[in-house]
Amino acid sequence: MTAGGPLVAVLDYGSGNLHSATRALAAAGADVVLTADPATCLDADGLVVPGVGAFAACMDGLLAVDGGRIVAERLAAARPVLGICVGHQVMFAAGVEHGSQAAGLGVLPGVVAELEARPLPHMGWNTVTAAAGSRMFADIEDERFYFVHSFGVRSTQGWPDQALPSYTEHGGDRFVAAVEYGPLWSTQFHPEKSGAAGGRLLRNWLNTLKETHEA
Amino acid sequence: MSLAIRVIPCLDVHDGRVVKGVNFRNLRDAGDPVELAAAYGADGADELVFLDISASSQGRATTYETVQRTAETVFIPLTVGGGVRGVEDVDRLLRTGADKVGINTGAITRPESINEITRRFGNQVVVLSLDARREAGQPSGFGVTTHGGRNSAGLDAIAWVREAVDRGAGEILLNSMDADGTTDGFDLELIAAVKDVVSVPVIASGGAGTVEHFVAAARAGADALLAASVFHYQTLTIPAVKAALADAGFAVR
Numbered sequence: 001m002t003a004g005g006p007l008v009a010v011l012d013y014g015s016g017n018l019h020s021a022t023r024a025l026a027a028a029g030a031d032v033v034l035t036a037d038p039a040t041c042l043d044a045d046g047l048v049v050p051g052v053g054a055f056a057a058c059m060d061g062l063l064a065v066d067g068g069r070i071v072a073e074r075l076a077a078a079r080p081v082l083g084i085c086v087g088h089q090v091m092f093a094a095g096v097e098h099g100s101q102a103a104g105l106g107v108l109p110g111v112v113a114e115l116e117a118r119p120l121p122h123m124g125w126n127t128v129t130a131a132a133g134s135r136m137f138a139d140i141e142d143e144r145f146y147f148v149h150s151f152g153v154r155s156t157q158g159w160p161d162q163a164l165p166s167y168t169e170h171g172g173d174r175f176v177a178a179v180e181y182g183p184l185w186s187t188q189f190h191p192e193k194s195g196a197a198g199g200r201l202l203r204n205w206l207n208t209l210k211e212t213h214e215a
Numbered sequence: 216m217s218l219a220i221r222v223i224p225c226l227d228v229h230d231g232r233v234v235k236g237v238n239f240r241n242l243r244d245a246g247d248p249v250e251l252a253a254a255y256g257a258d259g260a261d262e263l264v265f266l267d268i269s270a271s272s273q274g275r276a277t278t279y280e281t282v283q284r285t286a287e288t289v290f291i292p293l294t295v296g297g298g299v300r301g302v303e304d305v306d307r308l309l310r311t312g313a314d315k316v317g318i319n320t321g322a323i324t325r326p327e328s329i330n331e332i333t334r335r336f337g338n339q340v341v342v343l344s345l346d347a348r349r350e351a352g353q354p355s356g357f358g359v360t361t362h363g364g365r366n367s368a369g370l371d372a373i374a375w376v377r378e379a380v381d382r383g384a385g386e387i388l389l390n391s392m393d394a395d396g397t398t399d400g401f402d403l404e405l406i407a408a409v410k411d412v413v414s415v416p417v418i419a420s421g422g423a424g425t426v427e428h429f430v431a432a433a434r435a436g437a438d439a440l441l442a443a444s445v446f447h448y449q450t451l452t453i454p455a456v457k458a459a460l461a462d463a464g465f466a467v468r
Contacts, residue, residue: 019283019286019287019310019311019312020286020290020312020314023286023287023290023312024290027290052336052337052339052340053335053336053337054337118414119413119414119415119416119417119438120414120415121338121339121385121386121415121416122218123218123339123385123386123416123438124218124219124220124221124261124416124438124439125218125219125221125261125468126217126218126219127217144219144468146291146292147218148292148314148339149339150338150339169217170217170218171217190292192290193290193291193292193314194290194291195256195290195291198290199290
């Protein structure tokens with residue numbers, strides 16, 4: 001672990017392989033704390049919102065630790081947030097699973113719905129078509145990243161111009177693989193499980209933290 | 216642009232040590248799962264599977280520590296199987312750093328454990344691990360075995376796979392007991408029969424001996440290809456397998 005790196009809080013709300021995210025961020029040079037304490041989450045240089053499993057269950061867990069307010073306050077203050085997998089999905093307006101709709105945090109318009117491709121889950125290493133001007137994919141535009149999910153966001157209708165989508169395709173179904181929207185970065189795939197390419201992506205994110213930290 | 220076919224080394228772990236013959240170059244300790252996992256990670260392994268064959272709870276606890284140390288150093292997906300019975304075992308494995316959990320006998324004994332695990336952790340966590348072999352009495356011609364192929368579970372393999380997926384299993388680790396250990400090639404009939412009835416990814420296991428075997432299994436529809444001894448003894452390397460798959464037109468990482 002590197003002492004003196006940017007301080008990253010990984011939001012601990014009972015979801016996901018928090019261990020992997022924590023270790024991968026530490027390996028990328030961050031000082032990492034796993035916590036649900038709102039003050040720590042608000043004060044950290046970066047906040048990671050992980051998540052695996054069902055959208056509605058993740059939203060329940062997130063709201064139980066006041067995660068909605070924490071994310072909203074950070075973004076309003078231009079403080080970096082990184083959402084991973086279901087932590088990416090909850091940034092959208094809503095999620096539909098088994099016919100019922102649950103509200104998301106609504107940072108961006110869009111509905112998280114089941115992919116139509118087969119096989120599902122979309123599990124394994126896939127390529128990403130990085131958005132023009134992407135900083136997330138700097139120097140890793142041609143790499144593959146590890147995905148494991150069955151749901152995603154297909155449409156970017158109503159997105160503000162500043163919000164950059166990067167896309168992935170599986171079985172003819174194209175969906176949003178990653179978002180860069182000011183202080184919000186989020187990925188449908190798991191950078192913490194994506195080997196060297198994922199490590200580089202995390203370092204790209206940590207570099208943006210240093211800028212806000214020094215500003 | 217599409218999903219890459221995955222190449223997965225499998226490590227049998229007993230009391231926290233790799234067993235079943237490992238002869239990998241440049242390792243300080245060929246029995247250390249963490250060192251071997253890191254070597255495979257550096258070699259381009261797309262995932263790792265740990266199969267815990269410890270007989271005692273203390274041996275199992277040692278393996279859990281191994282999983283934790285591996286997850287701290289190797290940043291690729293890690294599946295752990297062996298002795299998994301239900302939600303509590305899965306919870307413990309996920310907390311130690313496993314991304315997916317293989318369930319085999321535990322699911323045969325109590326199929327509803329699949330529903331319970333997926334309800335709590337999501338479908339993507341549950342890998343149904345299945346030891347199948349040709350069995351004349353079963354409608355599909357393939358039966359499920361237990362105890363390393365010695366006993367018949369009295370289940371039709373294809374019907375069992377379908378039921379496990381209906382119950383929520385997100386992936387199938389399909390081990391052919393007819394092909395296992397032969398190095399004569401994967402069981403292409405079995406792969407095709409399973410791919411026919413499920414929409415989740417299928418990992419083919421058992422029988423790998425040459426790079427052509429991997430290509431044939433990919434053509435039969437496998438989404439991922441698992442092998443143990445050919446990698447441990449370096450009869451084949453992961454880059455060589457991937458080069459053959461790429462030459463045959465499959466996307467690889």
